[in-house]
Amino acid sequence: ETGVTQTPRHLVMGMTNKKSLKCEQHLGHNAMYWYKQSAKKPLELMFVYNFKEQTENNSVPSRFSPECPNSSHLFLHLHTLQPEDSALYLCASSQAEQTSSGANVLTFGAGSRLTVL
């Protein structure tokens, strides 16, 4: 497989459930990201990992817990979510984090559509 793959594509969960979203990239990229996409709203950056180390946590509630075991895999663990957390969760990767050495193009996965009942 090539590109960025996200599973599952669709997930319905109750507020007391625990589930995980998985992201895998086969591009040899060193930076990986979780974004939240809600209808008619800008993409919200949640977490950034660079060389497996978390470099950004955008004041995300603790019911979202990321994990990056290696540069190719990224997880988002979900626990006691709220209905307002229903959204499309996009994973992305880039060669490196955006820095003064140059802007990096993000490659996105198709997303995991989450519905919290």
Added chain:
Amino acid sequence: GQNIDQPTEMTATEGAIVQINCTYQTSGFNGLFWYQQHAGEAPTFLSYNVLDGLEEKGRFSSFLSRSKGYSYLLLKELQMKDSASYLCASLDSNYQLIWGAGTKLIIKP
């Protein structure tokens, strides 16, 4: 605060030309990206501008004016497959991407 403005929705006719505008107010500026996102699919990279002017890539062109905080994406010879959302994002002085809410483009036969 930081802000990106782009129209929520636009409609155009197959074969025509459409211009999608994006204005940005960000803390510093290190370039502007355009991405295309078809419904239910991943956003895909279209263009990156950091210098003033027009950059052409086939049917798509992207323009930037840094002094005006303004960019546009120009789509020529529209095809039905161009129906998608177009996302504008500015890279600020901290190299953070600031995203617009996207413009949904509807192409009619």
